[in-house]
Amino acid sequence: MKASQLFFDNLLETNPRTGMITFNHKRMVLVSVEALGLLRRDLINTLGIDRAKGFLMRYGWEWGKKDGESLTSMYKWKNRKELILAGPVLHTLEGVVTVEPDQIELNEDSLYFTGFWRNSFEAEEHIECHGHGSDEVCWILSGYASGYLTSTFGKDVIAYEEICVGKGDPYCQFTAKTVDQLEGKHKKYLSYYKAESLVSELDRAYRELNDINQNIVEADKFQQDLTDFLLEDRPLAETVEFVANSIQRSLVIDYYNRKIESAFSNDFDETVYNNWSDNFIYTEEKNNDISTFPIRANNINLGRLVVIGQKKMSQKDQLIINRALSVFTIQMYHDWKIARSLWKKKENFFEEIISNFDSGDFERFSHLFHFLPSNKNRVLSIKVEPAESRQDVMQCIKLNPANTNKDIFTNDDYIYIVLTNEEDRKPLDEATNMLSQLSKEFCNLKFYIGIGRESRDMATLKKSYEDSRSISDFIHLTNPASNIISIYEDVKSVMMFLKGTDQNELIDFYKKTIGELVDYDSSNQSNFLITLKTYLDNNGNLQQTADELHLSIAGLRYRLEKIEGLCDVDLKTGEGRFNCQLALQVYFAISINNNKSEDDDSLTLNA
Structure with missing residues (x-):
């Protein structure tokens, strides 16, 4: 028997009197795809997507396993490969999905089988209820292929998707391998086939809900304690200490990596925080559990809460932290408002005493300063x-x-x-x-x-x-x-x-007066600016200027004429000298600041 010789009419028997449909003497039923989609939706809503996935994959496994056993016993197959290929044919005939085998490689110990799923009812129903997602959704199909191949090949085989219409791909593609061939990331699918009933799933979900409820009750009690701290006007430091002791973790409230308050459980956690915040050693995040939470109120950044521990935070700890954040926010915003009020009072009063100093007023408000x-x-x-x-x-x-x-x-x-x-x-x-x-x-x-x-x-x-x-x-x-x-x-x-004076006008004045002279000195590595400054410092006395600069009178006259030409100024007039004197003062003030910037790598410095 070959897989291509399977036909729908030869596989199923229908009893007109009873209406029973049988396949290999086992009863079958026609089920609405919409009804299966509803079941899928309710399972996801009840159990969560991960548990629903496991439940439907196990359902598919049993379906495929039973079909494999039926086909094995019904016909004498030409070889094992034909029996394996009969699975995709049967799956297609059942109306579940159109299966197109691609590659198949098998020997006594291993199987490698790939193919395409088209018109998957499962993908269509999932998209209808939940839209496109980021994960593969043909769980029943994957389970069916795994169960059928395990039954017919004789060794455990796992089928999985990496391309799926449910996450926006143009088609679904499956890969099936014996367990020994699976890569590490695909071995996780083995856990979905553990024999667990819907009752056990519901029991587990109930226990989780019960734990969550208990955590909420304890978190609410903790919230009441925090509220008491708030009403008693306890300082922020005490609140931080209380929360840290309650969850047995280190807490830091900082602002731009500067600690405002902290409560460290041990010296190790303090070292971790310092390495992480001050020294930017981000490997600390890999070796420890470091969580951060922003503290904001009215679009004002008040700081952040840093929680440090060696293990991942439990759900209870997370609930407590969320409760504590609201109290921290209220306390810090209250402190911020007080500080802002004090700052504003300082600003207003400082402006007042600067404008109109009164010793009596200063005495009354001296406590502010x-x-x-x-x-x-x-x-x-x-x-x-x-x-x-x-x-x-x-x-x-x-x-x-x-x-x-x-x-x-x-x-x-x-x-x-x-x-x-x-x-x-x-x-x-x-x-x-x-x-x-x-x-x-x-x-x-x-x-x-x-x-x-x-x-x-x-x-x-x-x-x-x-x-x-x-x-x-x-x-x-x-x-x-x-x-x-x-x-x-x-x-x-x-x-x-x-x-x-308008400072822009002052700078423009200096550039207009001696700007060309500055450019000339820079281009020709000359020192006409020093000549001009020395001449003005000596009140225009040629002999004193020449002596100070070690120049002849003729050489000095040449320089002064050159300066007058570049600056378009008459140094023999009081106005000309005054303008040059002022422009030089502005130039040297700017030069001092420029030198500071260059000397200290654009940070600052002393003259």
Whole structure:
């Protein structure tokens, strides 16, 4: 007997009187495909997709196994290959799917069989109910092929899909192999054929639901405890400690990798966190269970929760963490609102005392500040680009323990810090450390830090405040692509113009006045700028200038004529000298800042 000789009429017998249909003396029934689709849908909804898959694959296995036994006993086959090929023919005749065998290789010990499934009823019904997915869906067909081939070949055979209409492919393709030939990723299908009844599946589902219910009850009790913490106004640190002890894991709340609160179960977890957050050793994620959860309120990023353990979190732990997140969010948002209120009060009052200082007012609100007007102070301003990130930068600065006792506030487009006493002795070092930290935390932002003059009273503090802002604007205009710091002492010669003039106009004035001279010096490696500066410093005295530059009078006259030609200016007039003097001051102020940027790899530096 050959597989091609199988015909539907010869396989089935119908008793007209009883209506019974038999195949090899075993009763068969015609079943609606829609009804099977409904059964499939209900199994998925009841058991979940993974258990439903296992149940239907076992159903297909038994179906295929019985068909294989029937065909083996009904005919005398030419060879085992024909018996194996009879399975696809029978499957097609039964109306289940159109099977097109592709390759078949077999010997006494192994089988390799591939082919195509077209018009799969199973794929059609799955798409009808669930749409296209990411996994193969012909579970009954795979089970049928596995059961039939195992029955007829005599060794365990597993059939599986890798191409399926159910996940959007143009056709379904199956591969069948003996178990010994299976690759590791395909051996997982063996677990689906374990003999388990629907009752055992339902029992397991019930136990899981019972466990989930118990976890929810315990999580609700935990929620009540957390609510009590909230109502008692317990600090965030106590809440973090309580949650960490409850789930026996380490917890960290941080903001841009800077710890706000933490509760470590052991030193090992603390090392893991430091390696992961500070040193960016991401292999820690492979060796430990590290989970992160954002903490946000009203579109404000308050930080994140990091949970560290050696094993994967249980469902109960996840429920507890979800409950805790809401409480952490409320506590942190409450603290944020208080801090914002304090910052705003500082901003408003600082503006007031800067504009109209009253010692009585300052006494009443002095508790808001750490500085005293009579001590040595300086104001440092930070301009951030893009400006939308200013609040995040402000939060990062405030959370740095080194800034605990600093007066920090924001106004307009600037962040202001009042440097006092010890900090004012080395303001550039203080600013450099701050810029280094910010550049690390916000590598995509640009920072322009201006440091105002030293002050010992409120009048000069106001000037320091204005200095810092003007300097930040100036270095932003002249060095927009670099992170840079500039201090009052470097630009004090043009400070009056920076405050009272449009800075763009000032820069345009310098370029218009001596721009060609600067370009000439750069192109010819000459030093006419130094000649002009020395001449102006000596009030136009030719002899003193020539002596200082070691030039002859004739040589100096030649240089001055060249300078007048390049700058289109008359150095014999007061206006000409004044314009050149001012342009030189602006040029050297910009040069100092440019040199700082280059000397410290576009980060900053001292003159």
